Amino acid sequence: MTDTVVPAATDAPSTPVPAPPEQPGTAPAPVPAGTETAPARTRRRVRIDHLRRIVVQVRADDGYRVLVRHGAYTLGGARILARRTWDARTTARHERMMRAAEAAGNEELVRQWEQRAYAYRFARHRRRVELLQMAVNAPKAIATGTAAGAGVLLLLGVMLAWANHDVSDVLTPLNATIELVGWAAFIAGVVWEPLLYSLPVLALAGVWAVGRKQHTAPTWALPADAEDRDVVPDEGAIIKALGNLGIAPLNRAIKDGWQPRWVSPTTRSGNGWHTQLQLPMAVPVEMIAAKKTVLAHNLLRKPVEVWPTEPPKQPGVLDLWVADQGSLSGAVPPWPLLTEGTTDYFKGVPVAVSQRGEPIIGQLMASNWMVGGIMGSGKSSLVIALLLGAILDPLVIVEAYVMAYNVDYDPLKPRLRTLIKGDDDEDIEAALKALRNLRDEVTARGKLLEELGGDATKVTREMALRDPRMRPKVVVFDECHELFMHKEYGKEAAELAIKVMKKARKVAITLIWVTVSPTADSLPRDVTRNTSHRVAFAVGDHVANDGLLGSGRHKAGITATTLIPGEDVGTAVTVGFTNKPFEVIRSHYVAREPEKGVDEVTPVVERALALRDGVEPGAESQQQTFDPLADVAAVLGDEPRMLTQEVLHRLAERWPDAYREWGPTDLKAALEPYNAEQYKSGGKSMVSRDRVQDAILDRLAETEDD
Structure with a gap:
C-alpha cells in the first residue's frame, strides 16, 4: 500500500486521489459530525487560494480599478451631498455636536448647541408658516400683479397714442409684451429638452467631483502614480x-x-x-x-x-x-527691547514667539527656570535674552555662576553683581556657597516680608522700592550638571537647591538652571518638580526630554527629540509658559559676533547701566553732591512726620544714585549728628519735620558764626 501524495495548490484543477480499497468484512470508520477530513481541508484551501488569486488579479486590472474608483467617487459623493442636505434641513448636525460635547464632558458647549438647535427649529417653523401664508395669498397677488401690469401697459399705450395722434397705438405696449412672452416660450421650448437630458449628467458630475475631493474611493483603487x-x-x-x-x-x-x-x-x-x-x-x-x-x-x-x-x-x-509649511524655519522677529524700552521684573520680559507667532513673555517673579538641550541648539540665546530683559529693570540684581569657560556672559559683566566662570573645584565651591547664601537670604526675606507687608503673601514692586533688601534677584547656574554631579559638593548642592526653590518664589528670587546633560543624575528629580518654566531644545532621547519637561511627557507626544540640532536652532518645547499643556517657542536672538562686527548686546547693557545709575544713555555723568539733611526735608514737604520706610522710598525714587541702597541704619547715621534721627511712635519708626528743620536752622546759624 503506497502513501497518498497530496498535489500542490495550483490554478489547474487537482487530480482526484483514489481512496484505498476497503478490506473485506470491515466497515468504514464513522466520521464525527462537523469534523473535516484532511483531503477536504486541502481541497478547500486550494479553492480559497484560487479565489484569492482571482481577486488580486482583478484588483490589479487597471480597468477594474478605474471602474471601482469612479463608482466609489459617485456613490460617496451622493452620500456626502445627501448627508449635507439632511444636515441643512434638520438639526442632525446640532445633535452630533451635542453628543460630542457630552462625551467630552463640556456642559457649557452642550447648552450652546441646544440653544442653536432651538433657534434653528424656530426659524424653520417661521419659514414654513410664511410659505403657507404665501400659498394662500398667491392667487390674489397674481391677479393684482396682472391687473396692475396691464394697467401700466395701457397707460403707456395711451401716452404713446397721444404723442403719435394715433388711437391704434394704445395697444402697442400690450402687443409687444405678448410677443416677448411668445419669444421666451419659444426659446424655452428649444432649450428645455437638451437641458432636461443633460441634468442627470450634470448631477452625476457634481456628486463625482464631491466624492473625488473627499477621497471616498478605497486606497487600493487609487491611481498608483498620484496620491492627491x-x-x-x-x-x-x-x-x-x-x-x-x-x-x-x-x-x-x-x-x-x-x-x-x-x-x-x-x-x-x-x-x-x-x-x-x-x-x-x-x-x-x-x-x-x-x-x-x-x-x-x-x-x-x-x-x-x-x-x-x-x-x-x-x-x-x-x-x-x-x-504652515516652513513657518517654523523662517527668521524670528527682532527682540522688542533691542533699541528702546524698559522692563518690570514683576510683569515678565519678552523672550520668544510661539509656534502661532504670538509673543511669549517669560515670567520672573514667582518662577524658576530650567533650560537644556544639545550643544549649539540655542540655550544661551534664550538665557541671554532673559537676562537682558531682567537688567533693563533697574531694581534687579543678577548673579551668574558658569561652571565652564564660556564667554557668552562676558558682555553682561558690567551689569552683573557676580560672574564666576570655570569648572575647577574652587569655581564649583563658589556656586555651592552662593546656594548657601541664598538659603539664608530666603529665610531673612521671609521674615522681612512679614514685617513690611503685613498681610502680603509675596514681595511687590512697592516693597522693593521701599527697602533695598527686597530687591529682585536673578541667579543663573549654567552647566549645573557639573555642580550636581560633583563627588564632594553634589549632594549638598541638590539639597540646598530644593530648599531655596521652595521658598524663593515669594521673596523675588529667581533661579535659572542651564544644562547640556539633562539626566536623572545631573538634574535631581525634586529640582525638576519645583521648576515652573521648563525649556527643552533639541535633545538626544526621551530620557533627556522627560528629565527637562517632566516624567511621561515624551510618551504623551510632548517631546523635543524630533528637533534637529543645527537646523532647529532656537526652537524649543516648553512647559509652564502658557495655560496650554505645552508650547513650541522660537527664542529671540540678540546677536554678538565680533568677528562680523555685530554687537547688539553691549548697547542694551549700557542702557541698563544708565537706567540703574539714573541717567540717560550717552549723557555725560555729572558729579553730584547730596545733602541728606536737606534731601530729607525736601521729601517731607508739609508732612509733620512720616514713616521711616516712606522717607527712604522717596529718597531712593528722587535720588537713586545716592539713596538706592540706603536702609534705616544709614538714615540714622546721617541724621544723628544733627539730633534729627528717627524716633518711635506707636511702635513705628518716624521722622519728624520739626526736628529736621531745627537741625537745618542750627547748621545755618553755625555757618554764619563761622
Whole structure:
C-alpha cells in the first residue's frame, strides 16, 4: 500500500486521489459530525487560494480599478451631498455636536448647541408658516400683479397714442409684451429638452467631483502614480493621514466604517491649523504620538510642524496642531527691547514667539527656570535674552555662576553683581556657597516680608522700592550638571537647591538652571518638580526630554527629540509658559559676533547701566553732591512726620544714585549728628519735620558764626 501524495495548490484543477480499497468484512470508520477530513481541508484551501488569486488579479486590472474608483467617487459623493442636505434641513448636525460635547464632558458647549438647535427649529417653523401664508395669498397677488401690469401697459399705450395722434397705438405696449412672452416660450421650448437630458449628467458630475475631493474611493483603487495629498490639513486630509499610519486598531476601525466625532473642526490658528477629534476604541493618543514622524510626512510637514497631544480634561481626544509649511524655519522677529524700552521684573520680559507667532513673555517673579538641550541648539540665546530683559529693570540684581569657560556672559559683566566662570573645584565651591547664601537670604526675606507687608503673601514692586533688601534677584547656574554631579559638593548642592526653590518664589528670587546633560543624575528629580518654566531644545532621547519637561511627557507626544540640532536652532518645547499643556517657542536672538562686527548686546547693557545709575544713555555723568539733611526735608514737604520706610522710598525714587541702597541704619547715621534721627511712635519708626528743620536752622546759624 503506497502513501497518498497530496498535489500542490495550483490554478489547474487537482487530480482526484483514489481512496484505498476497503478490506473485506470491515466497515468504514464513522466520521464525527462537523469534523473535516484532511483531503477536504486541502481541497478547500486550494479553492480559497484560487479565489484569492482571482481577486488580486482583478484588483490589479487597471480597468477594474478605474471602474471601482469612479463608482466609489459617485456613490460617496451622493452620500456626502445627501448627508449635507439632511444636515441643512434638520438639526442632525446640532445633535452630533451635542453628543460630542457630552462625551467630552463640556456642559457649557452642550447648552450652546441646544440653544442653536432651538433657534434653528424656530426659524424653520417661521419659514414654513410664511410659505403657507404665501400659498394662500398667491392667487390674489397674481391677479393684482396682472391687473396692475396691464394697467401700466395701457397707460403707456395711451401716452404713446397721444404723442403719435394715433388711437391704434394704445395697444402697442400690450402687443409687444405678448410677443416677448411668445419669444421666451419659444426659446424655452428649444432649450428645455437638451437641458432636461443633460441634468442627470450634470448631477452625476457634481456628486463625482464631491466624492473625488473627499477621497471616498478605497486606497487600493487609487491611481498608483498620484496620491492627491492636500497641503491644507482639513478633515479629509487628516483622516487619510491617520489611516496610513500603520496602526492596526485604527485601520480596523476605519475599515468597519468608523466616523470620527469632531470635537473642534479644523480651524485657522495663528500660522497653522488646529483640530480636535475623538479617536475610536483601542486607539489611545499615545499610538498617534508614537507615529508623529509618519503623520507629519502624510500631512506634507516636517515633524517639528505637527503636534498630536491629548488635552488634560478630554481623554480619548486627539488635539492636533499643524503649522504652515516652513513657518517654523523662517527668521524670528527682532527682540522688542533691542533699541528702546524698559522692563518690570514683576510683569515678565519678552523672550520668544510661539509656534502661532504670538509673543511669549517669560515670567520672573514667582518662577524658576530650567533650560537644556544639545550643544549649539540655542540655550544661551534664550538665557541671554532673559537676562537682558531682567537688567533693563533697574531694581534687579543678577548673579551668574558658569561652571565652564564660556564667554557668552562676558558682555553682561558690567551689569552683573557676580560672574564666576570655570569648572575647577574652587569655581564649583563658589556656586555651592552662593546656594548657601541664598538659603539664608530666603529665610531673612521671609521674615522681612512679614514685617513690611503685613498681610502680603509675596514681595511687590512697592516693597522693593521701599527697602533695598527686597530687591529682585536673578541667579543663573549654567552647566549645573557639573555642580550636581560633583563627588564632594553634589549632594549638598541638590539639597540646598530644593530648599531655596521652595521658598524663593515669594521673596523675588529667581533661579535659572542651564544644562547640556539633562539626566536623572545631573538634574535631581525634586529640582525638576519645583521648576515652573521648563525649556527643552533639541535633545538626544526621551530620557533627556522627560528629565527637562517632566516624567511621561515624551510618551504623551510632548517631546523635543524630533528637533534637529543645527537646523532647529532656537526652537524649543516648553512647559509652564502658557495655560496650554505645552508650547513650541522660537527664542529671540540678540546677536554678538565680533568677528562680523555685530554687537547688539553691549548697547542694551549700557542702557541698563544708565537706567540703574539714573541717567540717560550717552549723557555725560555729572558729579553730584547730596545733602541728606536737606534731601530729607525736601521729601517731607508739609508732612509733620512720616514713616521711616516712606522717607527712604522717596529718597531712593528722587535720588537713586545716592539713596538706592540706603536702609534705616544709614538714615540714622546721617541724621544723628544733627539730633534729627528717627524716633518711635506707636511702635513705628518716624521722622519728624520739626526736628529736621531745627537741625537745618542750627547748621545755618553755625555757618554764619563761622
